[in-house]
Amino acid sequence: MNLLDRLKEEVLTADGAIGTLLYSYGIDFCYEELNLTQPDVIRRIHQDYIQAGADVIQTNTYSANSLKLARYGLENKREKINKAAVQIAKQAAGLNDTFVLGTIGGIRGVRKSDATLQEIVVAFCEQAESLLSEDIDGLLLETYYDLEEITTVVHTARKMTDLPIIAQVSMHEPGVLQNGLPLNDALCQLEALGADVVGVNCRLGPHHTILALEEVALPKKAFLSAYPNASLLDVVDDRIVYESEADYFGKATVKLRNEGARLIGGCCGTTPKHIAAAKKALQGLHPITEKQVKEKTPILVKSRKISTVPPLHEKAKNERSIIVELDTPKHLDTTSFFEGAKCLQEAGIDAITMADNSLASPRISNMAMATLLKSNDQIRPLVHITCRDRNLIGLQSHLMGLHTLGLHDILAVTGDPTKVGDFPGATSVYDVSSLEFIQLIKQLNEGISFSGKSLKVKTNFSVAAAFNPNVRILDRAVKRLEKKIGFGADYFISQPVFTKEKIIEIHEKTKHLSTPIYIGIMPLTSSQNAEFLHNEVPGIKLSEETLNRMKACENDKTRSHQEGISIAKELINTAHELFHGIYLITPFLRYDMTEELVTYIHELDAKKLERGIVHVHSTFN
Template sequence: MRLLEALKSKVLTADGAMGTLLYSYGLDNCHEEMNLVKPDVIEKIHREYIAAGADVIQTNTYGANAIKLARYGLESKVVEINAAAIAIAKNAVSNGNQFIVGSIGGIRGVRKSDSTLEEILASVRVQAEVLINGGLDGLLLETYYDFEELSETIKMLRIITDIPIIAQVSMHEPGVLQNGLRLNAALNELESIGADVVGVNCRLGPYHTIQAFEGVELPENAYLSAYPNASLLDIEDGRVIYESEVDYFARASVQLRNQGVRLIGGCCGTTPKHIESVKKKLEKLKPVESKETKLQQEIFIQDPEPRKLEPLHEKAKRERSIIVELDTPRHLEIDPFVEGAKALYDEGADIIMMADNSLASPRISNIAMGSILKLQHGIRTMPHITCRDRNLIGLQSHLMGLNALGLHDILAVTGDPTKVGDFPGATSVYDVSSMELISLIKQLNEGISFSGKTLRKKANFSVAAAFNPNVRVIDRAVSRLEKKIEHGADYFISQPVYSKEKIVEIYEATKHIEAPIYIGIMPLTSFRSAEFLHHEVPGIKLSDEVLERMKACEGDKIREAQEGVAIAKELLDTAVQHFNGIYLITPFLRYDLTIQLMQYIKQLDEQNKGVKVNV
């Protein structure tokens, strides 16, 4: 508890970045492995920070857990790497009175699907136990963007140890976490679950870090900490750099002290020179015992015109609802597409759906065509949004544009990889998965941006998710569907199904789920296209019977199309008995085939009036 005793009466100076110095030495692989292969370099860096005046140094273990070390094939060396880091740090302070804290870095960013929370906690526990048993002065939990991960980590650690815990969040925007939680509320929560020192580090430079602390109250039973970056980062000749004058950083540390911060160090871009200057500025200053907190008020405007259109998933809970997909053109001639969309909508489609460059091949932007259909022809549209083509910046911008245009119905999908499309060498982004995208869209519905900043208005999206039932073990597909519901999906749209038995199987496997499911039906146009779908398109499988029936018509285009419609009608006979939601996929702009199926659904509904659908 010596560390906490010191913080009662002193403002302590912590060390700065480890990675920045290793990077400058040309050591740009696994920094934690340096504890084993270059311990002299790590000890040299510790000693430089101690010589600069650091009262607190951290072990070189930020990423020394099995999940992060697995990227380098070092997951079996967790204990060895952490133990070596402890020994190096202790040797560095052998002739001084510095405190040593064991660094544990956050794992989750915006993307959460790579590792479950249970896997993260299990991995961190193995690392933490080595650090705890190493006789250190505390643990430093740093660079946590995901508040749930940090909170659960503290709870787990408090079960196994009572040594001091420093818990630091990271923010994209000053004063607000990624999930929209205000910094003051977050730090209060961390204090309540057992953190002894609470604060922030990384991402923001001194200016924005100070700004964030202006809205933070002094904790009752904890102390505040701050490890800002040297500045906002820049890129020069492909290398990350931080532009910051040492004196500016030191003057900022005084302002942090004035905001009640008692443990002040540096994160990315900081060096022993920064810490030396900070020490000189802080060494004669006493901790702040009280402060006035600047209230951070959010501007929030309630939309005076609430959405008039009923969400599709609400309609599908009580009556027939039809989604029709009509993909935008691969060329610049849009008139046939517009005419097709008008004909389908006039026939009774609830909405016209447009894919987002399906099979990774470029088409006219679905947001552009959706706008044309809505604004010029009054057609309700649903664009797909994939995670493939846009990073987080592009995704949020795209979604904000959709909301501004009044296109509130969307389908969130991961997207086919670029290697299957027209440009196999193109980059697939995949900053997030479809599940995480759904969560982020629902965050926009709360008026909170991806970074946690207020949007001043709430978005109004109804979010559909994809469901692929064409798998051997449908329970696994249903389990994934349930996870998407947990992330916020309102309803589901299935891949096309080509078996009446499969439709019944889907119903039996999903009847416990309240979220509506739109069953996908796509008429086949030829035996060649049937074989292509069956053998080459991910997520689509045709039955042997369907393939045989299409093969029997091979070469006769009219008969092939007629047989394709006949098969689709037979599937609809079963689908309408079990599901209110029907999803019709239009092949190759053959909307005449889709219209035949829509008319057939009307006939079935007339025949089945008064008969309860199994939904």
């Protein structure tokens, strides 16, 4: 009798964690390599679970794909590792009626950039082929947080084999995936794609797994599975532990069965003792065929407030828009900063944008300064946020704070690594890159937190993304723009451009995009400043003419100022004709230079308007 036939009639007990036991043995390297180097250790774990009563065991292959094995330089041993894992498990099963499932774990977490779907499919097919070649009883796909990933691999697996496919998702919050999709809807999608068993595993303990399954209907064709953790994890003496009594776990499995689960095992923290308790508790219980699904209490999500001021990306699509970067001070004297901000406001800018500890050097919090600009001076702030300084917890908290303060214009960037800044030994976090970060921010705009639960209120963020046009092959940078648009970027802010030719090239390469671009222009302050940018800042090259023009007045501050302004105005002339958005970068808090350029842009606008009126008059005369 095969696995599916048994599940029609019985509630089967699966095994528990393998990694937990190996971790408890003090092993802290690639667990899957042990299939080759210490097969007896793995075989003993399988045997312990079988003796505890497991009807189903899984191979020690959770991370045995080429992408994860590459971290240990073991990608070339992928096939041997997977084949050996099946052989060890089947040897442990012996002549028992124990089913052996080939395990393939998820690759993506929150970071979609960890692997493309194409890379995932290739790695999945390689691993699945190795497992299937050893006559397993089915495939177990477990710990998939990303719905796109698991739907893709289930679709792929179904084309590769007729064997049973068990597809299990993982949740940060009970009842919803990290993208906010209800668990029941996700499992229905997996069933429709051909999964024979659908369910959940990892992250949540028994209590929250039960709560999640209360809202899940019995599948029409597939069966339900549940592999909860032993409990929520704890850290004791720098070691991860799971505090859970085996008897408690056993009682919980009965409740899982009552919610329709027919294949019940354990994930992180579970041991043969937990599985023995589950087997004992489930003894004699038959699968349920009907259940009352708990009605999920609808959470009212308030719509975002409609602002009377259009977002910057909307304005830059249709009319002139000027934003100015004015970095917050590295010290606590804010006098010049606020004086400069007021002067720029009076000159007629749309927003002041502030970097988030640019070049990895600490400055006054841009959130604090943005709040003061808005409340005291009615200046619109555009706040940069890097992925460098905050983990996912901090990023979501920070964004919730910005929303609460009414600060809705943000630039999402990955951020300079800490080694370039004042504290090269500080930790760079980078839980996500700017790509995932943009997508997560847009998820907040739907009222859904990073973990998938409701925020009860939709945020209203307008999200800018960075654009570096100072590269050798601009087409590649444009491809990255297109990728960022796919992740949800509303508009782009470019790094400073120093030649008219580059501005024209940007226009030609991006004119197919409807997403607006603010072209960055930064006035040069001296010959030394020009030489530094040209020779030491990656990606920036000044023309020989520009370097010579600044060199000619290197000993005269007044002339240097005038020449820097003159060069910037020439760049503005070109940008003004081709782009609605202009982004002025204030050098060294020299806001007087930026103010002069803002005035110049408005003069160009006035002349353009005047030419338009004259043209209309001449047409009608």
